[in-house]
Amino acid sequence: MEREIPRSPNPPRMPRMFHRLLIANRGEVAVRIARACDALGITPVFAASAADADAAHLQDREVVCLGPGRASESYLNMQALVQAARQTRCTAVHPGWGFLAENPTFAALCEAHGLSFLGPPPAVMRLMGKKTPARQAMAAAGLTLIPGSDGILDSVDDARAVADEVGYPVLLKAESGGGGKGMRVARSADEIAAAFNDAQAEARAAFADDRLYLERLIEGGRHIEIQIMADRYGNVVHLGERDCSIQRNHQKLIEESPSPVLSADERERTLQAAAAAAQQIGYVGAGTMEFLLDSEGVLRFMEMNTRLQVEHCVSEERTGIDLVAEQILVAAGHRLALTQEAITFEGHAIECRINAEDPSDNFRPAPGVISKWAAPQGPGIRVDTHVHSGYEIPPHYDSLICKVITSGKDRAQAVARMIDALERLTCIGVPTTIPMHLAILRSPKFAANDYDTRSIPGWPR
Amino acid sequence: MQLTSRRKTLKPKFTRDDQGNLCLLAPALGLWRDRPSLGTPVMPGMSLGCIEVLGVLHDVVVPEKVAGVCSAVGEGLDPDAARIPLTFGTPMLVIDPKAGNLGGEVQQAHEDNQTTGAGLCAPSSGRFYRRAAPHKPFFIEVGQEVREGQVVGLLEIMKTFHRITFTGPGLPSPARVVAIEVEDGDDVRAGDVLVRVEPV
Numbered sequence: 001m002e003r004e005i006p007r008s009p010n011p012p013r014m015p016r017m018f019h020r021l022l023i024a025n026r027g028e029v030a031v032r033i034a035r036a037c038d039a040l041g042i043t044p045v046f047a048a049s050a051a052d053a054d055a056a057h058l059q060d061r062e063v064v065c066l067g068p069g070r071a072s073e074s075y076l077n078m079q080a081l082v083q084a085a086r087q088t089r090c091t092a093v094h095p096g097w098g099f100l101a102e103n104p105t106f107a108a109l110c111e112a113h114g115l116s117f118l119g120p121p122p123a124v125m126r127l128m129g130k131k132t133p134a135r136q137a138m139a140a141a142g143l144t145l146i147p148g149s150d151g152i153l154d155s156v157d158d159a160r161a162v163a164d165e166v167g168y169p170v171l172l173k174a175e176s177g178g179g180g181k182g183m184r185v186a187r188s189a190d191e192i193a194a195a196f197n198d199a200q201a202e203a204r205a206a207f208a209d210d211r212l213y214l215e216r217l218i219e220g221g222r223h224i225e226i227q228i229m230a231d232r233y234g235n236v237v238h239l240g241e242r243d244c245s246i247q248r249n250h251q252k253l254i255e256e257s258p259s260p261v262l263s264a265d266e267r268e269r270t271l272q273a274a275a276a277a278a279q280q281i282g283y284v285g286a287g288t289m290e291f292l293l294d295s296e297g298v299l300r301f302m303e304m305n306t307r308l309q310v311e312h313c314v315s316e317e318r319t320g321i322d323l324v325a326e327q328i329l330v331a332a333g334h335r336l337a338l339t340q341e342a343i344t345f346e347g348h349a350i351e352c353r354i355n356a357e358d359p360s361d362n363f364r365p366a367p368g369v370i371s372k373w374a375a376p377q378g379p380g381i382r383v384d385t386h387v388h389s390g391y392e393i394p395p396h397y398d399s400l401i402c403k404v405i406t407s408g409k410d411r412a413q414a415v416a417r418m419i420d421a422l423e424r425l426t427c428i429g430v431p432t433t434i435p436m437h438l439a440i441l442r443s444p445k446f447a448a449n450d451y452d453t454r455s456i457p458g459w460p461r
Numbered sequence: 462m463q464l465t466s467r468r469k470t471l472k473p474k475f476t477r478d479d480q481g482n483l484c485l486l487a488p489a490l491g492l493w494r495d496r497p498s499l500g501t502p503v504m505p506g507m508s509l510g511c512i513e514v515l516g517v518l519h520d521v522v523v524p525e526k527v528a529g530v531c532s533a534v535g536e537g538l539d540p541d542a543a544r545i546p547l548t549f550g551t552p553m554l555v556i557d558p559k560a561g562n563l564g565g566e567v568q569q570a571h572e573d574n575q576t577t578g579a580g581l582c583a584p585s586s587g588r589f590y591r592r593a594a595p596h597k598p599f600f601i602e603v604g605q606e607v608r609e610g611q612v613v614g615l616l617e618i619m620k621t622f623h624r625i626t627f628t629g630p631g632l633p634s635p636a637r638v639v640a641i642e643v644e645d646g647d648d649v650r651a652g653d654v655l656v657r658v659e660p661v
């Protein structure tokens with residue numbers, strides 16, 4: 001007689017979920033991560049420096065004090081952060097952005113102590129942190145590169161040969177470079193030798209690595225980036241592009257989506273290629289690929305940021321997806337609940353970064369006490385911030401105090417809402433960059449898209 | 462060998478409560494083990510056990526100007542735990558300086574260090590540097606003459622560096638540096654006196 005197999009009374013096994021998560025960052029991003037934790041029923045534990053530990057946004061929260069105010073002894077102290085996570089019984093660490101977010105050593109240290117690091121696997125992070133291997137991986141996956149050398153340059157003669165091929169002007173860059181160091185421009189064949197030697201010497205002094213590579217210098221152009229989200233099972237989606245061309249000293253000021261200048265064909269081609277490239281390198285979590293839009297309208301790959309970005313809210317507003325919650329779910333082993341077809345892009349979104357700097361005094365940073373703070377509200381207005389009336393901005397960290405994100409059915413409506421929101425934002429006690437943002441948003445050049453990464457439309461007035 | 466080479470010696474900072482007791486503050490986050498038992502007399506330089514951070518033991522020693530008898534562990538800490546979890550800056554140990562007749566009277570710290578003269582104040586909070594780079598000479602030294610507009614130091618505010626020049630109402634020029642009130646790399650608040658000078 002056939003025996004009946006009893007059905008299991010238990011539902012199918014669900015992937016695990018973190019109960020406690022350490023936020024290894026501060027300020028606005030810490031608040032943002034905590035919001036996603038609250039939505040998922042996770043207890044966030046804030047790792048804070050002594051300068052931040054008493055802030056009002058940490059009241060009634062679990063806070064663990066890492067060390068003194070300076071970042072090297074608190075937010076950059078890997079051992080203290082991992083010890084803090086273990087001591088507070090956290091099983092996951094969210095690094096936010098900046099500080100240790102793109103540090104493969106920190107990611108590996110977390111994994112070694114049984115903590116889930118919310119980012120890609122350390123090997124992928126290491127690959128994308130190196131310039132020429134990242135270029136080669138992306139080219140193999142079908143993205144268009146800025147024309148340049150295939151790898152490390154052997155000698156001045158090698159550099160001259162490559163430069164003659166790709167065309168002048170060219171940029172010699174350090175393989176381990178960053179922060180604008182170890183970079184030299186050569187505008188003709190005569191300048192190659194001097195540029196090569198200067199860049200090599202600077203790279204050796206700054207990074208103890210004098211390997212160089214070469215790219216054609218694209219002057220101006222628009223800075224466009226693509227938001228990627230991937231799970232551990234090879235599923236990758238993109239959340240559209242963001243145009244971040246308005247910058248000052250390589251610091252982004254305003255970001256918007258969709259890009260008002262990108263052609264539909266080029267957008268579609270690069271979005272597909274970017275998702276395929278992320279899949280090919282085994283990417284996991286949220287990441288961003290940065291491109292330069294050249295004068296022919298071609299998007300050329302620059303680099304990949306293996307973390308959540310400050311301007312992720314722009315993509316969230318257009319798609320309605322909570323990127324931080326997705327990041328946590330993916331890290332806990334869940335599959336992406338979204339398919340590319342299910343993601344819809346609505347209207348236009350724009351973000352302004354409000355810094356505590358005085359635009360009338362050459363952007364002098366202004367730490368101090370905010371005596372009165374009131375954030376605007378209304379349809380299509382989102383404000384991400386950690387400040388409040390009475391908040392003291394510490395001098396140890398960067399000057400971002402708030403992000404205002406507005407959305408509308410088209411660019412004109414989103415911009416109009418932004419101008420309205422910025423006019424109604426009250427911040428007394430410290431100067432902010434709001435007057436500069438208003439000047440930009442009202443300028444005819446901004447409306448007509450007549451700018452690139454070199455110039456700020458409408459500023460200086 | 463490797464383990465010992467990574468060990469650091471930590472000296473806790475301390476505060477004073479109403480009864481005159483000294484309260485040592487945790488110098489690092491970690492697990493505190495081998496703490497002295499209550500009633501133990503302590504002197505500067507003596508061991509207070511160690512703080513374990515990811516398996517590495519860092520020694521904790523009694524700071525200068527602290528002597529007395531351990532009277533209690535910090536509030537909220539479990540005195541019976543073999544390894545007491547600490548976070549930075551929490552009170553870890555209360556020391557009674559009057560008990561035990563050690564004769565090690567606690568000296569007043571810098572409070573009575575009164576220097577006169579006009580002062581150049583920090584224009585903003587930030588980190589003060591006395592030189593442009595670690596291998597460069599100091600901008601100014603005590604006893605040196607300074608003139609209006611001369612650079613006396615750098616202030617790092619929110620990751621950007623600003624020159625601090627010798628200018629301000631009520632400052633004599635030329636002047637002689639009497640004292641430099643902050644160390645190289647110290648955090649300062651707006652209005653803190655950086656340099657004291659007297660007219661030449």
